[in-house]
Amino acid sequence: MTQKFDFTVNGKPVSVALDNEETPLLNVLRNELDLMGTRFGCGLEQCGCCTVLIDGVPEKCCAKPVWSVAGKAVVTIEGLGTPQRPHPLQQAFIDEQAGQCGYCLSGIIVSAKALLDKNPSPTRAQIAQALDDNICRCGSHNRIMRAVEKAAAQLRAGAPS
Amino acid sequence: MNAPVLPGPLKDNPSLARWVAFPAPGQVAINTGRVEIGQGVLTAMVQIAADELDVAMTRIAIRSGDTALTPNEGYTAGSQSIQFGGVAMRQACADVRALFLDQAAKVLACPVSELSIRDGSILRNGVTTGQDYWTLAGAVDLKANATGAGQRKPVAQLKSIGQSSARLDLPGKIFGQATFIHDMRLDGMLHARVVRQPNRGASIGAIDERAILRAAKAPVAFVRNGSFLAILGDDETAVDLAAVAADTHVKWQNVETPTAVQQEANWLLQRPAVDRIFGAEPADPKGRERFERTYTRGYLAHASISPSCGLAEFRDGHLTVWTHCQGVFPLRAALAKTLGLEASAITVHHVQGSGCYGHNGADDAAADAAIIAMQKPGVPVRVRWRRDEEFIYEPKTPAMIVKVHALLDDAGKPTDWTQEIWSPTHNQRPGAGGNLLGALALPNPPPEPPPNDVPESNGGGATRNAEPLYDIAAKRHIHHLVTETPIRTSALRGLGAMPNVFALECCIDELAERAGQDPVEYRLSITAYKRARAVIEKVAAMAGWKAGEPGGAGRGRGIAFARYKNRAAYAACVVELDVDEGVRLRHVWCATDAGLVINPDGVINQLEGGIIQSASWVLKEQVRFDNSVASGMASFDWETYPVLKFSEVPEIDIALINTKDEAPLGVGEITAGPTAAAIGNAVSHALGTRIRDLPLTRERIMASLLKE
Numbered sequence: 001m002t003q004k005f006d007f008t009v010n011g012k013p014v015s016v017a018l019d020n021e022e023t024p025l026l027n028v029l030r031n032e033l034d035l036m037g038t039r040f041g042c043g044l045e046q047c048g049c050c051t052v053l054i055d056g057v058p059e060k061c062c063a064k065p066v067w068s069v070a071g072k073a074v075v076t077i078e079g080l081g082t083p084q085r086p087h088p089l090q091q092a093f094i095d096e097q098a099g100q101c102g103y104c105l106s107g108i109i110v111s112a113k114a115l116l117d118k119n120p121s122p123t124r125a126q127i128a129q130a131l132d133d134n135i136c137r138c139g140s141h142n143r144i145m146r147a148v149e150k151a152a153a154q155l156r157a158g159a160p161s
Numbered sequence: 162m163n164a165p166v167l168p169g170p171l172k173d174n175p176s177l178a179r180w181v182a183f184p185a186p187g188q189v190a191i192n193t194g195r196v197e198i199g200q201g202v203l204t205a206m207v208q209i210a211a212d213e214l215d216v217a218m219t220r221i222a223i224r225s226g227d228t229a230l231t232p233n234e235g236y237t238a239g240s241q242s243i244q245f246g247g248v249a250m251r252q253a254c255a256d257v258r259a260l261f262l263d264q265a266a267k268v269l270a271c272p273v274s275e276l277s278i279r280d281g282s283i284l285r286n287g288v289t290t291g292q293d294y295w296t297l298a299g300a301v302d303l304k305a306n307a308t309g310a311g312q313r314k315p316v317a318q319l320k321s322i323g324q325s326s327a328r329l330d331l332p333g334k335i336f337g338q339a340t341f342i343h344d345m346r347l348d349g350m351l352h353a354r355v356v357r358q359p360n361r362g363a364s365i366g367a368i369d370e371r372a373i374l375r376a377a378k379a380p381v382a383f384v385r386n387g388s389f390l391a392i393l394g395d396d397e398t399a400v401d402l403a404a405v406a407a408d409t410h411v412k413w414q415n416v417e418t419p420t421a422v423q424q425e426a427n428w429l430l431q432r433p434a435v436d437r438i439f440g441a442e443p444a445d446p447k448g449r450e451r452f453e454r455t456y457t458r459g460y461l462a463h464a465s466i467s468p469s470c471g472l473a474e475f476r477d478g479h480l481t482v483w484t485h486c487q488g489v490f491p492l493r494a495a496l497a498k499t500l501g502l503e504a505s506a507i508t509v510h511h512v513q514g515s516g517c518y519g520h521n522g523a524d525d526a527a528a529d530a531a532i533i534a535m536q537k538p539g540v541p542v543r544v545r546w547r548r549d550e551e552f553i554y555e556p557k558t559p560a561m562i563v564k565v566h567a568l569l570d571d572a573g574k575p576t577d578w579t580q581e582i583w584s585p586t587h588n589q590r591p592g593a594g595g596n597l598l599g600a601l602a603l604p605n606p607p608p609e610p611p612p613n614d615v616p617e618s619n620g621g622g623a624t625r626n627a628e629p630l631y632d633i634a635a636k637r638h639i640h641h642l643v644t645e646t647p648i649r650t651s652a653l654r655g656l657g658a659m660p661n662v663f664a665l666e667c668c669i670d671e672l673a674e675r676a677g678q679d680p681v682e683y684r685l686s687i688t689a690y691k692r693a694r695a696v697i698e699k700v701a702a703m704a705g706w707k708a709g710e711p712g713g714a715g716r717g718r719g720i721a722f723a724r725y726k727n728r729a730a731y732a733a734c735v736v737e738l739d740v741d742e743g744v745r746l747r748h749v750w751c752a753t754d755a756g757l758v759i760n761p762d763g764v765i766n767q768l769e770g771g772i773i774q775s776a777s778w779v780l781k782e783q784v785r786f787d788n789s790v791a792s793g794m795a796s797f798d799w800e801t802y803p804v805l806k807f808s809e810v811p812e813i814d815i816a817l818i819n820t821k822d823e824a825p826l827g828v829g830e831i832t833a834g835p836t837a838a839a840i841g842n843a844v845s846h847a848l849g850t851r852i853r854d855l856p857l858t859r860e861r862i863m864a865s866l867l868k869e
């Protein structure tokens with residue numbers, strides 16, 4: 001039986017009609033809403049590629065049933081910034097050339113945003129800990145942590161986010 | 162005068178139109194057979210073309226890895242893209258530039274020597290002429306073959322090459338754009354998952370279709386050809402659910418699974434093998450003392466962050482395939498063979514995937530899509546492997562045993578060195594005689610490929626870096642190419658270089674210790690190679706290396722060096738770490754000589770990646786077998802195959818030296834060996850005892866401490 005699920009994505013209300021209420025949010029974002037920024041890495045809540053914010057909390061959405069986000073606010077990498085108006089994190093990732101294949105970056109940037117929302121001045125160790133749920137197989141870790149530090153400094157200095 | 166020698170890829174693809182085009186006023190298009198796998202090769206190619214054509218980078222669009230468009234450059238592998246592909250691109254652009262200058266000289270009725278080019282405009286004695294690439298393009302025949310007559314720019318005139326350039330592909334990924342093959346959606350496309358044949362020769366016994374359809378909760382269909390079974394539908398979630406259900410509801414016959422004993426390298430001893438000897442014979446009679454050590458490493462997974470993905474469409478007798486594999490032309494040839502099509506009836510396009518680090522499941526996922534598409538003409542098909550499917554079925558890099566036999570002179574220096582290797586093949590790429598996985602499940606599967614490894618002329622597979630570069634009177638290596646293996650093996654970053662360099666550079670430390678010498682001094686005392694000495698001296702200085710620094714007490718430092726393939730780039734690493742029950746990496750310093758560097762920051766990025774990945778292999782990684790698991794593979798997700806995490810990576814400092822005067826060399830694989838061996842040496846320095854088997858797990862460290 002087709003059911004409707006209403007929630008917001010990047011501030012905009014969406015309504016999706018699905019037969020299977022267990023459909024993972026990741027599949028809804030990618031296949032129903034055409035938001036490809038949130039990546040599939042494992043489907044097992046292990047790699048962090050699919051990290052989004054749900055009511056401000058970073059969550060892996062590859063196994064999160066769509067019914068569980070009804071009425072909630074979802075923010076994806078596309079909701080952070082655009083090439084014209086990059087989020088300070090995105091600008092810092094570009095400045096630091098933080099990434100190789102880049103497949104892990106959407107989830108990592110979203111995780112980093114959640115960290116900086118909570119803790120504007122994280123230490124290197126706190127950044128590492130916050131990102132330990134995200135895997136980067138290419139070994140871009142140090143650049144990524146530098147970029148997060150740089151974005152944190154910029155946000156503290158009042159950069160718009 | 163002899164005709165100039167063309168770089169290999171240009172000789173193979175001589176028509177300049179394959180490399181460069183001027184599609185519209187102000188625009189330049191370049192084509193490369195090399196593909197982006199996260200290493201930044203496309204950005205480097207654009208830098209190269211900008212310099213050799215004298216145009217701004219922003220004018221240049223690059224297309225890559227496309228059987229319909231680009232040069233055929235085989236595989237993007239072996240750290241050769243810049244060494245060969247980049248040099249070919251330079252020469253192609255230099256030839257194009259020369260043709261345009263000749264044409265401009267004709268039009269302007271002046272000698273070429275008065276002409277130059279600035280951002281595509283032709284200048285005469287520094288003054289604009291109204292002519293440019295685009296006004297002249299109609300009169301220049303780019304279908305002409307490259308001659309090598311165009312002068313490549315001398316280093317002093319390079320503007321873009323040698324400057325750090327931001328990666329062109331990174332912003333799209335940072336803003337979450339649909340840049341990956343996984344993000345492609347074609348009109349009318351169906352999602353598919355393959356119900357994997359567990360092993361060659363396994364056949365489908367029974368399928369409980371009803372149970373599978375019920376699990377899907379939405380319509381899905383089956384496609385079957387022999388033992389190749391796939392599930393297809395327009396709802397990806399339903400297809401996934403059905404595929405999971407198929408794990409239980411499809412019964413296979415003739416299933417063989419690997420067993421736990423086979424996961425260890427030592428299992429390779431006494432297996433059938435093809436034996437080969439390379440190098441000096443007989444042993445050096447002056448050597449007196451005999452030194453023998455055995456090092457091992459288990460099977461490793463590429464463990465790409467995203468499972469492989471492929472798309473295909475068969476329409477009007479033509480098959481179009483989209484893939485993130487490393488060689489679109491070899492894949493096309495393999496598909497033609499598998500599907501009984503002419504190569505001309507197949508087009509293969511490269512689309513970026515996640516980092517692959519070698520031969521992962523990419524080719525196979527593309528073949529899966531193609532096999533299904535052939536049965537569904539007119540319907541675009543997208544196959545995306547599941548996470549466990551990638552771990553279980555991607556080709557693994559083989560376990561290896563490396564045994565060093567050396568003879569030493571009175572001063573404790575080696576005079577005769579034999580490196581004896583047991584290893585399955587490092588190359589079962591489809592183009593090298595390996596098979597596409599899906600093909601094994603089809604009726605009349607292709608035969609087992611004959612025993613084969615990467616030839617020495619290409620740097621060897623298991624034998625890569627099997628000879629020390631040091632001044633040793635007699636060197637040889639013995640290769641036991643093990644032909645009976647429990648799983649499919651193929652190329653991973655550096656192939657045999659990591660285990661070989663690990664073994665030999667750890668042995669060098671053991672010899673230094675016997676001789677009572679500092680590891681850095683000892684290495685310098687046995688190598689006269691200037692470029693080798695330079696990276697060793699540089700890295701020692703960077704790390705503030707102090708000769709004779711006492712180890713033990715849990716903190717250790719180690720150094721190691723290699724010249725990749727003994728003929729490519731040089732790298733030396735120093736590692737500092739702490740050991741209690743596990744290893745904690747503190748700092749890695751690395752000095753590299755890769756000759757002319759196109760994009761310094763890009764090179765550093767790749768070196769950092771290589772160091773971290775190698776550290777992950779050494780400290781954490783081994784593919785485990787267990788025949789109580791249905792697939793026989795106990796490593797099937799990120800919990801059963803953990804890799805290095807953010808909180809576990811070391812600080813890294815990298816220096817590039819000698820970046821102008823020598824030919825450019827690739828760097829993607831060069832730190833694999835030196836990092837591994839430097840970690841091994843540092844652990845030994847910290848513990849006062851040596852562990853010779855990888856990975857350096859907590860269990861092994863505890864066992865070695867207990868032994869003390």
Ligand code: FES
Binds near residue numbers: 039042046048049063
């Ligand atoms: S895809 Fe969700 S955690 Fe890996």
Ligand code: FES
Binds near residue numbers: 140199
């Ligand atoms: S950049 Fe490739 S996985 Fe992180």
